[in-house]
Amino acid sequence: MAIPVQKFLAPEEIRAVTEACGARENDLLLLVADLPRVVHSSLASLRLHLGRKLGLIPSDVYRFLWVLDFPLLEYDETERRYVAVHHPFTAPKDEDLAELSDHPERVKAKAYDLVLNGSEIGGGSIRNHLETFNPSSSRNWDGRGRGQGKVRVSARGPPVWNAPAWRDRLRLDRLTMILSQSESIRDVIAFPRLRRRPVS
Numbered sequence: 001m002a003i004p005v006q007k008f009l010a011p012e013e014i015r016a017v018t019e020a021c022g023a024r025e026n027d028l029l030l031l032v033a034d035l036p037r038v039v040h041s042s043l044a045s046l047r048l049h050l051g052r053k054l055g056l057i058p059s060d061v062y063r064f065l066w067v068l069d070f071p072l073l074e075y076d077e078t079e080r081r082y083v084a085v086h087h088p089f090t091a092p093k094d095e096d097l098a099e100l101s102d103h104p105e106r107v108k109a110k111a112y113d114l115v116l117n118g119s120e121i122g123g124g125s126i127r128n129h130l131e132t133f134n135p136s137s138s139r140n141w142d143g144r145g146r147g148q149g150k151v152r153v154s155a156r157g158p159p160v161w162n163a164p165a166w167r168d169r170l171r172l173d174r175l176t177m178i179l180s181q182s183e184s185i186r187d188v189i190a191f192p193r194l195r196r197r198p199v200s
Contacts, residue, residue: 005031017029017031030043030046032046035077037074044118048118051118057117059181061117062116062117062178063116063117064114064115064116065114065115065116066112066113066114066115067112067113067114067115068112069108070085070086070108070109070111070112070113071085071105071107071108071109072084072085072086072090072092072093072096072104072107072108072109073085073104073105073107074105075105082104082105085109086109086111086123086125087125089125089127089128090109090110090111090125090126090127090128091109091110091125091126091127091128092107092108092109092110092128093107093108093109093110096108109125110125110126111123111124111125111126112124112125114170116175116178117178119174119177119178120171120174121170121171121174121175121178122168122169122170122171122175123168123169124168124169173185173188173189176188
């Protein structure tokens with residue numbers, strides 16, 4: 001729901017924002033206030049929506065981007081604890097290990113994403129293989145087809161590999177959607193999920 005920002009800002013604050021953005025008469029400034037991840041997600045969606053609606057995204061140009069230095073953890077207000085940003089198996093960067101106990105929000109992950117025209121088409125990470133990251137890990141884990149002794153798991157954490165393991169993925173469905181200029185990923189996947197009909 002859009003709320004006029006004038007209700008929350010003093011005239012001098014509005015003037016400072018206008019000057020910082022270089023806004024002129026009849027310009028539109030859209031502001032979002034919330035937790036950083038909500039703001040980032042909202043503005044990213046808005047940017048893409050306006051780009052498509054105003055014809056600002058050329059259909060015959062392909063721009064790739066590598067995204068590096070992901071944060072390893074973020075604070076979850078609901079659970080009141082730090083949770084994994086990428087996925088719980090990602091290893092922390094070696095140079096950030098000293099920050100884990102006191103400043104976990106500063107720790108970067110050994111992970112990357114590959115982006116094409118604003119959509120993630122691939123990514124990868126180094127699996128966590130450090131027992132110091134899960135200090136309570138004590139028992140061997142032999143689930144998911146892995147031999148006993150190759151993986152350790154903590155009582156409250158994800159599996160910990162005993163040696164570095166690289167994980168890569170490529171989103172061929174999304175890549176195909178972009179290259180074929182399709183509107184939906186359902187147009188290009190081989191077996192789209194069908195909506196179940198209610199049993200009569």
